[in-house]
Every structure is written in C-alpha cells, then in structure tokens.
Amino acid sequence: MKKEQKLDRRSFLKVGMQAGGGILALAAIPMSLVAQDAVAESDPLAQALGYKADASAVDTAKFPKRAGEAGAKQFCHNCALYSGDADSASGPCSIFQNKLVAGKGWCNAWVAKS
Numbered sequence: 001m002k003k004e005q006k007l008d009r010r011s012f013l014k015v016g017m018q019a020g021g022g023i024l025a026l027a028a029i030p031m032s033l034v035a036q037d038a039v040a041e042s043d044p045l046a047q048a049l050g051y052k053a054d055a056s057a058v059d060t061a062k063f064p065k066r067a068g069e070a071g072a073k074q075f076c077h078n079c080a081l082y083s084g085d086a087d088s089a090s091g092p093c094s095i096f097q098n099k100l101v102a103g104k105g106w107c108n109a110w111v112a113k114s
C-alpha cells in the first residue's frame, strides 16, 4: 500500500513537472509571435475610449480631441502607446493588452510620440 502511494506521488510530480515545463516554454514565446485578435469596437474599453479601426469614423462631436486639422493627423500608428511598425496594418497597444489595434485607428487615449 505504501509503495503504491510513493508511485502515485512520483507520477503526480512527474506529470506536474512536465506541465510546468510546458507552461514555461509557452511563457518564453515572444508575444509578437503569438496570433492576436484585433480589438473589437464593441469592446467596453474600446467604446469608452471611442476606439475606431478607421479613425475617420470617430465621432468628433463626442471626442473633440480628434477634431480639426491637428486631430485629423492622429492615428494609432503615430501614437506613443502603439508598438507596431508605423506602416503596418495593425500592432499592439499598451492600452489594449494582448490585442491588436489598427494602424489607421484612433482612440481618445492617443498621445503624441515624443
């Protein structure tokens, strides 16, 4: 009986170590290589920030920050919180963790790159 318990514990530890190794291996994969979904405009945070994948569709009456000549130049691809390539269709944004925003998108958290 005691021998069975040892084997069970050993098996349990072995499986646990294998699972832990798998999790560590997954954690080592850069996020840039993991497929990410695009932020949905229906996402509650996206709605609160007025995010639009097409910046020209932003309701400037509700979000006057993007109104006028200066506002019309604001896009995700030139936002300080965007970490994608300037000419890529989409990229990561530090506001929307693990999701991609459109390079030609915009939200009210836009910050000029310094």
Ligand code: SF4
Residues within 6 Å of the ligand: 051, 075, 076, 077, 079, 080, 081, 082, 093, 094, 095, 096, 101, 105, 106, 107, 108, 109, 110, 111
């Ligand atoms: S914070 Fe910047 S990059 Fe992120 S969605 Fe808003 S405008 Fe786009």
